[in-house]
Amino acid sequence: MKNSRTVSIRNIKWGCLFLGMSLWITGCTEKKTPVKHTVVIEEMEYHPAEITIHPGDTIEFVNQDIVDHDVTEKDHQWASPVLKNGDVWQMIPKQSEDYYCSIHVIMKGCIRLEK
Amino acid sequence: MKSIQKFAWTCTGILVFFLGFSVYLFAQDRPHYTDPEIASIAVTANQIDVNYADIALEKSEDPAIRRFAQTMKDDHNAVIKMAVDLAEKLGVTPADNAFTRELLAGEKEMTDKLNDASGKDFDKIYIDNEVAYHDAVIGAVKTILIPETENEELKNLLIKVSPTLQAHLDHALMVQKEFQ
Numbered sequence: 001m002k003n004s005r006t007v008s009i010r011n012i013k014w015g016c017l018f019l020g021m022s023l024w025i026t027g028c029t030e031k032k033t034p035v036k037h038t039v040v041i042e043e044m045e046y047h048p049a050e051i052t053i054h055p056g057d058t059i060e061f062v063n064q065d066i067v068d069h070d071v072t073e074k075d076h077q078w079a080s081p082v083l084k085n086g087d088v089w090q091m092i093p094k095q096s097e098d099y100y101c102s103i104h105v106i107m108k109g110c111i112r113l114e115k
Numbered sequence: 116m117k118s119i120q121k122f123a124w125t126c127t128g129i130l131v132f133f134l135g136f137s138v139y140l141f142a143q144d145r146p147h148y149t150d151p152e153i154a155s156i157a158v159t160a161n162q163i164d165v166n167y168a169d170i171a172l173e174k175s176e177d178p179a180i181r182r183f184a185q186t187m188k189d190d191h192n193a194v195i196k197m198a199v200d201l202a203e204k205l206g207v208t209p210a211d212n213a214f215t216r217e218l219l220a221g222e223k224e225m226t227d228k229l230n231d232a233s234g235k236d237f238d239k240i241y242i243d244n245e246v247a248y249h250d251a252v253i254g255a256v257k258t259i260l261i262p263e264t265e266n267e268e269l270k271n272l273l274i275k276v277s278p279t280l281q282a283h284l285d286h287a288l289m290v291q292k293e294f295q
Contacts, residue, residue: 043275044282066197066275067190103186106285 038062039109041069041083041101046109053093054114060090071109072102148212148263154202155209156218156260157273160252161191161198163222167248170229171241179290180238187245187283194276201272214255239294246291249284256280 034056040047041063053059061071063083071089072079079102080089093111101107148156164187171184202209225244232240256273264270 043278045278065279067193067279103189104282104286105182106282106289 032056034058036060041065044104044107046071046107049109050112051109052112052114056092058090058092059111060088063087067103069101069103069107071099074098074100146213146259148214148259149210150205150264150266150269151207151210152212152214153260153264153269153273154198154207155211156214156255157198157276158195158202158209159215159218160255161195163218164191164245164248165195166222167225167229167241167244170226171237174229174233174237175241177235177238179293180241183242183245183286183290186286190279190283194279197272201268205266205268207266207269214259235294242287242291242294245287246284249280249287253277253280253284 032054035054036058037051037053037060039051039059039061041061042065044065046061051059061080061083063069063085066085068082068084070080070082071091074097078091080091082103083089093113096113097111099109099111168184168188168191171180172188175181175184201207228240229237229244256277261270261273261277264273
C-alpha cells in the first residue's frame, strides 16, 4: 500500500515536471500568427503614418488618393513601383523602416518591428 | 437705471444695423460664379501650372526643381482629367469668365519672366512663383470656388483636390529653402 502510494506520488511529480517543461518549451517557441496590416494612402498621407508589426507580418499599401504615390525606404534600400489610384502593393518587413513618397517628398511614414 | 438700459439697447441696435450692412456690402462685392465658370477656373488654374512645369523641365538643371516640376505636371494633369471627365458626365461646358482671364494674364506675365531668366535665377523665380501661385489658388478654392459651387460632385472634387494643393505648397516651400 505504501509502495503503491509512493509510486503514484512519484508519477504525479514526473507528470508535473513534464507538463511544466512542455509549457516552458511551448512558451519559448510560440510564434504569433502572421497578420496582414493595411496602410491606406489618402489625402497626401499614409494612414496610419506609424505602424507596429511583428516578424512575419505583411503590410499592404493601398492607394486611394487621386494622384500617384509610391513607398520608398528613406535610404532607397527598397521601393514600391508607382501606385496609381486603386493599386495595392505588399511587403513583409524584416526590420523597422522609415519610408517616404519619392513623388511627394513631404509624405512620410514608419514601420516599427516589435520582436 | 432706465436711461442706461435705453442707451444699451440703442448701442445694440446701431451695432446690429452696421453688422447687417457690412454683410450686405460683402455679399455685393463678392463675385459669383456658375458651375460652368468654376469648371473653367479649375481646368485653367491646373493647366497654367502644367505649363510652368513644362518650362522648368526644359530649362532647369537642378534635380530638386526638376523633380518638383515633374510632380506638378503629373498631378495637375491628373486633376485636369478628373475635372474634364466630371464636366462631360454632368454635361457642363466650361465657360470663360473674368477669373479665368485674370489667371491667363498672370500666366503670360510670369511666362515672359521665366523665359527671360536662366540658371539659378530661373530656378528661384520658378519656385518662388510656385509658392505664391499655390498659396493664391488654395485661398481661391477655399473661399470662392468651394462655397460657390452648387453641384455636389464638382464641390467634392474641389474638396478632394485641396490636400494635394496643400502638399504641393509644402513641397514648394521645402525646395524654396534651398534657394534663399
